[in-house]
Structures are given as C-alpha cells and as structure tokens.
Amino acid sequence: MLKYDIKDIKLAEKGKLRIEWAEMDMPVLRMIRDRFKKEKPLKGVKLAACLHVTTETANLMITLKEGGAELALCASNPLSTQDDVASALVKYYKIPVFAIKGEDRDTYYKHIYQALEIKPHITMDDGADLVSTLHKEKRKLLSHVLGGTEETTTGVIRLRAMADDGALKYPVIAVNDAYTKHLFDNRYGTGQSTIDGILRATNRLLAGSIFVVCGYGWCGRGVAMRAKGMGARVVVTEVDPLKALEAVMDGFDVMPIIDAAKIGDIFVTVTGNINVISENVFSKMKNGAIVANTGHFNVEIDIEGLNKLSKSKRVIREFVEEYTLKDGRRIYLLAEGRLVNLSAAEGHPAAVMDMSFANQALSAEYIFKNAKKLEKKVYSVPEEIDREIARLKLESMGIKIDKLTKEQDKYLHSWQMGT
The missing domain is CATH 3.40.50.1480 (Adenosylhomocysteinase-like)
Structure with missing residues (x-):
C-alpha cells in the first residue's frame, strides 16, 4: 500500500x-x-x-x-x-x-x-x-x-x-x-521568481523604490537585474570585494548594510549566511520597510531580534506580517523569512x-x-x-551553432603555432 x-x-x-x-x-x-x-x-x-x-x-x-x-x-x-x-x-x-x-x-x-x-x-x-x-x-x-x-x-x-x-x-x-x-536557474530563475513573490505578497510598485539586495552571487545578480528592470534604484551589500566591485561596475550602488538600512524600501537577502539583516539593522530601518529572503533558509533574517524590537505583530496580508516596533515604526516581513519566491509565488x-x-x-x-x-x-x-x-x-530551441574546423582544433591544442 x-x-x-x-x-x-x-x-x-x-x-x-x-x-x-x-x-x-x-x-x-x-x-x-x-x-x-x-x-x-x-x-x-x-x-x-x-x-x-x-x-x-x-x-x-x-x-x-x-x-x-x-x-x-x-x-x-x-x-x-x-x-x-x-x-x-x-x-x-x-x-x-x-x-x-x-x-x-x-x-x-x-x-x-x-x-x-x-x-x-x-x-x-x-x-x-x-x-x-x-x-x-x-x-x-x-x-x-x-x-x-x-x-x-x-x-x-x-x-x-x-x-x-x-x-x-x-x-x-x-x-x-x-x-x-547556476548561470540560468540562479540568475534568471531566482531573479524573476523573487520579484514575482514580492509583488504577489505586497502588490507594491517597484519603480522609484530603493531596493536593497544583500549578496551579489548568481542569485543576487539575478534579483538586482530584475529589480532594476522594474525601475527600482538598486543598492547592493556585500562582504566579498570582488563581487562588490562587480556590482559597482554593473551600475549599482554598493554600501554597508547598516547604511542601506536607513534608506531602503525593500530588502532581499540572498547570501546563504546567518543574520544578514540583524537586530541592529532592523533598528535603523525606515517606517514601512519590507523585508524578504530568497536564500534557502530563514536564518538570513534575525527574526528573533525583530521580535525583541517589536511590541506587537499581526498578519496584514497573506504572507505579510506587520511588526510594530516599540517606537511605533512598522516593518513588514514576507513569508516568515522563508523563500519568498516559493512561499508567496510558484518558484x-x-x-x-x-x-x-x-x-x-x-x-x-x-x-x-x-x-x-x-x-x-x-x-x-x-x-x-x-x-x-x-x-x-x-x-x-531550434538553435544551431558552429563547430571547430580541424585546423582550429589543432591550433587550440598546439603551442608551436604562434601569432
């Protein structure tokens, strides 16, 4: 059975x-x-x-x-x-x-x-x-x-x-x-489905917003690309100087998370690490900030720290929890901090x-x-x-590509042939 x-x-x-x-x-x-x-x-x-x-x-x-x-x-x-x-x-x-x-x-x-x-x-x-x-x-x-x-x-x-x-x-x-x-699933799949999850959960306009992407690996690149395409001003936070430099060269603002916290409207973590958005970062966020995760586990967001800062919380929309902080500011956590693209959308x-x-x-x-x-x-x-x-x-897809000629293949595997 x-x-x-x-x-x-x-x-x-x-x-x-x-x-x-x-x-x-x-x-x-x-x-x-x-x-x-x-x-x-x-x-x-x-x-x-x-x-x-x-x-x-x-x-x-x-x-x-x-x-x-x-x-x-x-x-x-x-x-x-x-x-x-x-x-x-x-x-x-x-x-x-x-x-x-x-x-x-x-x-x-x-x-x-x-x-x-x-x-x-x-x-x-x-x-x-x-x-x-x-x-x-x-x-x-x-x-x-x-x-x-x-x-x-x-x-x-x-x-x-x-x-x-x-x-x-x-x-x-x-x-x-x-x-x-990773070149396709992580970049194009995560990029599109993360935006899809955020929009289904919030129905917010991305154009004109400050959209903070925490992590610029292949998934982060995809999310940043799609947010920019929707008209958002994208800010990237990173710990790796090479990835941070790449984000700058791709046209994004790069800064520490504590600085991004003060200006961001929407935050997405995509690092694979813990406490990327910590209690200290939450304490600096604007009223109405939206926080989501598209890394695998919800540990990227310090939910326990957010609870400590809050005097109350409620579910205001499906997959949206409103945390009211002790000073009256409100922060909105999507999908309990879990994968927003699979929780609030279809992946x-x-x-x-x-x-x-x-x-x-x-x-x-x-x-x-x-x-x-x-x-x-x-x-x-x-x-x-x-x-x-x-x-x-x-x-x-019905796409054909070229093949190396014997001469080209020989050239690529030879050290005797110069310029």
Whole structure:
C-alpha cells in the first residue's frame, strides 16, 4: 500500500493539469525521460528526494520513475510545497510524497524520516537537510547509500564543510555548480521568481523604490537585474570585494548594510549566511520597510531580534506580517523569512528548471554507474553532462551553432603555432 502524508488527495486533478502545463516548457527533461523509459538506467535504485514539491519537481520525479527508480519525496522547505502537486504525484503517478504547505518544524522532520524509510541508494537534496539527518540521526542507513546530489548553494556549502571535516560518508554531486544550473536557474530563475513573490505578497510598485539586495552571487545578480528592470534604484551589500566591485561596475550602488538600512524600501537577502539583516539593522530601518529572503533558509533574517524590537505583530496580508516596533515604526516581513519566491509565488519558471532537473536526472544516473570509483567528497557535475544539457536545450530551441574546423582544433591544442 502506498504511504504518503499530504494535505488533500482531492486536489490531485488540479495538480495534474499544472504538472502537464510545466512539462510543456521542459523539453530537455522530456528527452531524457524518453531515453530513461527505454533504457531503465535506474532500475533497482531506491532514491529519497528532499526537494521543493512543485510542478517542475513533479516532472523530475516522473522522469526518475520512468528510469526505473523507486522513489520517496519530501519537502525541502515548510512553505514551498504545492499541495495540489503533492496530491497528483500520489494519485496519478503512485509516488510516495510526504509534504504539506505550512507544516511545522516537527512535521517537516517527520516527513524527512518517512522519506528515509525507503533505505535509499541515492539521495537528492536541496539544502542538505536530508543528508545531515542521515549523518546525525539515521547513520544505520548510510551503508545503503551509493551517493547523492545537491541542488542549491546553501546545501553545497554545508556538504563541503562536512567533507572538509571528514564527516561526509558518501560522494555527492553539486548540481548547483553546473553551468547549466547556476548561470540560468540562479540568475534568471531566482531573479524573476523573487520579484514575482514580492509583488504577489505586497502588490507594491517597484519603480522609484530603493531596493536593497544583500549578496551579489548568481542569485543576487539575478534579483538586482530584475529589480532594476522594474525601475527600482538598486543598492547592493556585500562582504566579498570582488563581487562588490562587480556590482559597482554593473551600475549599482554598493554600501554597508547598516547604511542601506536607513534608506531602503525593500530588502532581499540572498547570501546563504546567518543574520544578514540583524537586530541592529532592523533598528535603523525606515517606517514601512519590507523585508524578504530568497536564500534557502530563514536564518538570513534575525527574526528573533525583530521580535525583541517589536511590541506587537499581526498578519496584514497573506504572507505579510506587520511588526510594530516599540517606537511605533512598522516593518513588514514576507513569508516568515522563508523563500519568498516559493512561499508567496510558484518558484522558478519551468524553462530554467528544465536544465537544473536535467542535471539532477543525469547526475543520478552517473552516480549509479560510477559509485565504486567515487570518493567521499563533493564533486562538480561532469563537464560532459553539462555540455550535453546545453546542447539539448539549444536543440529544443531550434538553435544551431558552429563547430571547430580541424585546423582550429589543432591550433587550440598546439603551442608551436604562434601569432
């Protein structure tokens, strides 16, 4: 009997239609699915996935199942689950799902434990909560695991720290590091979906506002680009001098967060670090400032510090909490400080997740075929996988590119030929 824990199975029909809608914009994953269906490269593999339960993720799960894998899926964030999608995966695709939008912390971890009951050979993570739970609380299951994949920057940081400490007990492929992932998903996906989440939650006009982006990695670049495109004056805060210099050269104002706090209208954290907006920063903000996070965990915003400064709070709109400070100023926190693009909107567009999840599918296949050769460390996605995904994406778009001639190839691999 299929095990699952979802909000309402009656939502399945709506979810199925939305999964089909997303699938139309995921041609690369569709090509991989067609091959997987014929070859069954994951036959016999048990795979536990801790991912955002969205329409795009559903198409990845369907692809993996077509490849022969036995699956269990739980959410990688308490607010990112699309309940209708979870229902459709259970009812129509017979995939065990353990995820409910808005679940509390205890339920979140209970769902991770339930997904691990499959005794996975491969883990698929987004933020490394599944991997860390395995290593801390379910160590007996580690002997079954061949390897894993990790979707996001935050998770890769955690896993590299584990590897450096000698704590990582199986190889993991950092899907986030693939060019076809971070150059597109992080920049274009995060950029668009973050703005989408903020606008759905607040319905505020961005044009003319001072929009503060905390962190100028690939995700920060995307958010800054899209905010500027909407007419906002963008301010970037950074700790890395190279990224700060790049932001200046891209035409943005750069300053310390404490200075940005005094002028900003909207703040977005996207660093992967803790307390980026601290109690001290909140104390300097203008009345009416809006604060959101699009980094993986809500730790980027010091919510406990905001509570200390406040005399009251209330939910004034869906996904908007109004904190009234002791001096009367009001600060608005979006989506409880969790991923605003997935909590208040639908996450990345399917077209970019097409490449990200193509990386996931092909990396899972690679792990299963090469597990015996891999060490207990974090690997980048093999270059041949990255290039194949780019090739397939171009093919799906009807775009052709040039090839090197024999003479050109020889020149690039020779040191004898000069100017």
